[in-house]
Amino acid sequence: MAELTSTGIDRQTRARTEWLLVGLGIAALIAAPFFLYPVFLMKMLCFALFAAAFNLLLGYTGLLSFGHAAFFGGAAYFTAHAVKEWGWTPEFGVLLGVFGAAVLGLIIGFFAIRRQGIYFAMITLALAQMFYFFCVQAPFTKGEDGIQGVPRGHLFGFIDLSVPLNMYFFVLGGFLIGVFAVWRIVHSPFGMILKSIRENENRAISLGYSVARYKLAAFVMSATLAGLAGAMKALVFQFATLTDVTWQMSGEVILMTLLGGIGTMLGPIVGAGLVVTLQNYLATSEFPVTVITGAIFMICVLLFRRGIVGEILARFSRGESDAR
């Protein structure tokens, strides 16, 4: 009994430190644009949300999608088109992008969840490639040029988003809402079922869960949040191009998530931050970025398979159990 209460207190202090860290992180994100280039930070936030959304599927449901670029890039196109051609305000533009990604997620997910493992990954890849070719051909995407010169507009009609700081806080708000959504889903009764499906799908079926429905729901949620990231990115860079729907983009988000640590809340965010920072600083150098990120990925796979955050958490809990 004494042991039980002591673990209870442990958990309480741990929860408190976690909240403290979250608070510090948010404070750092609020202060960051005063010290660092806002566009770089916004890019980081968009990719971090994209990776967090992807992790909801890979880390917590055990589904490896190789077609998440379709939702990210698709939402970017929808938002860019709505804002530029129809003159929608940014908040409605983003909502349309998010909704579009959800619909795409429903269609792709509907077919993909019928298969497991590598076949699931291949179906998502194939359908995402079909969407890519749709984007190459469709007139509204403007083909190779993409949708250029997208106006950022006025948020709610009066906040001018062409001011970098206003735009930054708009993106930060979207990022926090998105990450909170992931956290909420993971730590909910529904999230428990997702984890049990990841752990042992047949057992989940034998307990009476229609796993296909749970997988589809998780897939749509992940696609929706990836869409939020893509929609915001279109407004940040003021364009939507084919780059965001290519299979390389699907690969990049897998890399970010694995590098940071799958199945951890913070992992994908750290991984995305690292990859975006590398891309940013190496972009000006002669050295090809992909070689560096590839090498880092190899080191990660060879030395710390749990990813950066996953490895730190494992060390931390090991040290704790030794101390006890």
Add this chain to the structure above:
Amino acid sequence: MTEAPVSGAASDAEPRVVLSARGLRRDFAGFVAVKDVDLDVRHAKIHALIGPNGAGKTTVFNLLTKFLAPSAGRIEFMGRDITSTPPARVARLGLVRSFQISAIFPHLSVLDNVRVALQRPGGLGYQFWRSRGSLDLLTPRAEQLLETVGLQNERNRMAGDLSYGRKRVLEIATTLALDPKVLLLDEPMAGMGHEDVETVATSSAMWRRIAQSSWSSTISRSLPISVTGSRCFSVAKSSPPAITRP
């Protein structure tokens, strides 16, 4: 496949049949794994399914619970045709199975393993907007089930860290959490080592309790163990199915 009462002749007042299969057959690309299986599982009885390795005991279980679709035949559960019902649906109707390899969720705690099973009947499956604290109302029932199988002191451990025998016992607890009407246990004692002798010893009392709480239980074993007052089905390797008396 045949039916042979273990002790003496069947009593005149037979309990009603809750699960029945007729002409059950399963082919795997030309190989006939299960052929012409007829069986009746009766209300409030323990039945055993026996046969040598490879006779198709597990396949019969897979067919009954719809994890495999039968190539031919018909399955009825509580007077309802379930031949083409999906497996999760069958489980929700109250026909619940365990697995030969211990089927648990290794990275969830022992308590959470049971709570996952309790979640669905409580309608707490799809709620993605609520906190995990909303599952706390399931904890008393989960603890009660863990106590039934003697795992109450390990509730906070990671299920994957349990010994083999204890994992099996945990699996039984999660299965019981569903309040099954018919329980299908696939080799529940297989592979239990010395450390679990105690668990096995206490388990015969446990089985009795299980038999009382649910309508019917069917146990698949590789070795015929006589359970007094129980019914025994045997699956023979040769076809046509030979009659074996336990």
